[in-house]
Amino acid sequence: MTDxxxxxxxxxxxxxxxxxxxxxxxxxxxxxxxxxPEVAMSFEIGGEIFLRVLFMMVVPLVMASVMSGIxxxxxxxxxxxxxxxxxxYYVTTTVLAVLVxxxxxxxxxxxxxxxxxxxxxxITAEQGAVSAEQGEADVGTIMRNLVLMMFTDNLxxxxxxxxxxxxxxxxxxxxxxxxxxxxxxxxITEMIVQINDALLSFILLLMKVAPLGVFCLVAARFGxxxxxxxxxxxxxxxxxxxxxxxxxxxxxxxxxxxxxxWVFTRRNPFQFMFQMSQALLTAFSTASSTATLPVTxxxxxxxxxxxxxxxxxxxPLGATINMDGTALYEATAAIFIAQALGFELGLLELLTxxxxxxxxxxxxxxxxxxxxxxxxxxxxxxxxxxxxIGLILSVDWLLDxxxxxxxxxxxxxxxxxxxxxxxxxx
Ligand code: ASP
Numbered sequence: 001m002t003d004x005x006x007x008x009x010x011x012x013x014x015x016x017x018x019x020x021x022x023x024x025x026x027x028x029x030x031x032x033x034x035x036x037p038e039v040a041m042s043f044e045i046g047g048e049i050f051l052r053v054l055f056m057m058v059v060p061l062v063m064a065s066v067m068s069g070i071x072x073x074x075x076x077x078x079x080x081x082x083x084x085x086x087x088x089y090y091v092t093t094t095v096l097a098v099l100v101x102x103x104x105x106x107x108x109x110x111x112x113x114x115x116x117x118x119x120x121x122x123i124t125a126e127q128g129a130v131s132a133e134q135g136e137a138d139v140g141t142i143m144r145n146l147v148l149m150m151f152t153d154n155l156x157x158x159x160x161x162x163x164x165x166x167x168x169x170x171x172x173x174x175x176x177x178x179x180x181x182x183x184x185x186x187x188i189t190e191m192i193v194q195i196n197d198a199l200l201s202f203i204l205l206l207m208k209v210a211p212l213g214v215f216c217l218v219a220a221r222f223g224x225x226x227x228x229x230x231x232x233x234x235x236x237x238x239x240x241x242x243x244x245x246x247x248x249x250x251x252x253x254x255x256x257x258x259x260x261x262w263v264f265t266r267r268n269p270f271q272f273m274f275q276m277s278q279a280l281l282t283a284f285s286t287a288s289s290t291a292t293l294p295v296t297x298x299x300x301x302x303x304x305x306x307x308x309x310x311x312x313x314x315x316p317l318g319a320t321i322n323m324d325g326t327a328l329y330e331a332t333a334a335i336f337i338a339q340a341l342g343f344e345l346g347l348l349e350l351l352t353x354x355x356x357x358x359x360x361x362x363x364x365x366x367x368x369x370x371x372x373x374x375x376x377x378x379x380x381x382x383x384x385x386x387x388x389i390g391l392i393l394s395v396d397w398l399l400d401x402x403x404x405x406x407x408x409x410x411x412x413x414x415x416x417x418x419x420x421x422x423x424x425x426x
Contacts, residue, residue: 283408
């Protein structure tokens with residue numbers, strides 16, 4: 001048994017096949033869901049198990065990888081340049097994504113006239129699915145909350161709730177301190193690096209059942225949608241909105257990010273996308289960039305050839321705060337709602353949407369439909385009634401999958417771009 005385990009990580013020959021198995025699983029699951037929705041729904045338990053096992057890895061992996069990334073640097077002060085590069089990358093790509101969303105939604109104007117008064121009334125009446133936490137949403141308050149999100153007064157409960165930011169902050173400080181303590185802490189530093197290696201082997205093992213897990217996840221959710229007739233709704237009522245967000249996500253994933261990757265690394269962007277495809281498909285299946293994190297890290301290093309140091313540092317933080325797809329969606333959805341309600345937004349309001357969508361995406365957790373909840377911030381900021389989130393509710397579960405894949409691709413590209421700024425990257 002043990003021999004098998006330690007062998008696993010080195011065998012990368014099956015990696016290509018695995019991608020096709022996962023892709024096949026997604027396609028098969030959609031077909032089964034459309035034809036036999038009731039049967040498809042019965043796979044829910046398998047999906048839930050896969051999701052739980054992925055999530056189980058997240059907290060130890062984030063702590064071990066961030067710490068071992070810093071230990072690998074040898075000295076916390078060397079983090080300055082890559083740290084700055086990572087933050088610059090996160091902010092630039094998120095803002096670009098928001099701009100793409102704003103331009104497309106302003107040109108296509110999917111909201112205008114798509115929703116009649118009757119539907120609006122119905123939505124107001126039946127809403128309740130979203131518990132919109134109303135509150136002041138001025139930029140100052142949002143910033144304050146974002147800063148507070150980085151700190152916890154209880155590390156154990158932060159770990160219990162998978163709040164990754166405080167864990168990352170702790171890991172950076174703790175590992176930074178270890179690097180200054182020399183031989184006295186040799187056993188601890190070695191142990192952290194070894195735990196990190198062991199966790200990666202664990203993930204490789206997990207990936208062997210990924211096609212099965214992915215099949216169950218997709219079949220169950222799509223089956224449920226089919227049984228409830230949500231697919232038809234997607235096509236009719238919110239088709240233009242849906243297409244606008246998809247077009248924006250595609251522009252970001254197939255144009256903006258590839259261009260950035262090529263300019264900074266001269267890598268072939270589409271080859272890189274293929275190398276990351278297991279992570280992208282897992283993101284699509286789980287709708288959670290946090291659950292996908294183990295796969296993203298494994299793919300970036302083992303398939304994308306990104307240095308472990310850069311991956312360890314850029315991807316966990318990115319999974320938490322760098323959400324290009326979510327930012328693009330938040331901006332587009334807010335303007336769509338404004339258009340549907342007949343609100344004309346001026347330049348100042350558009351700017352407010354851009355800023356708050358960026359902040360809302362940073363604040364969104366990497367879990368399914370987190371973006372829908374933080375969108376309250378954007379709507380509040382421009383004075384749009386929060387209950388009209390109901391307008392986009394029916395398709396959110398599906399859009400969530402695409403934006404999560406874009407979020408994960410953004411993090412992967414980030415690890416390759418920021419790699420260049422590490423002092424002595426191999
Ligand atoms: N589900 C997304 C993620 O995990 C967040 C969101 O946009 O809802 O990346």
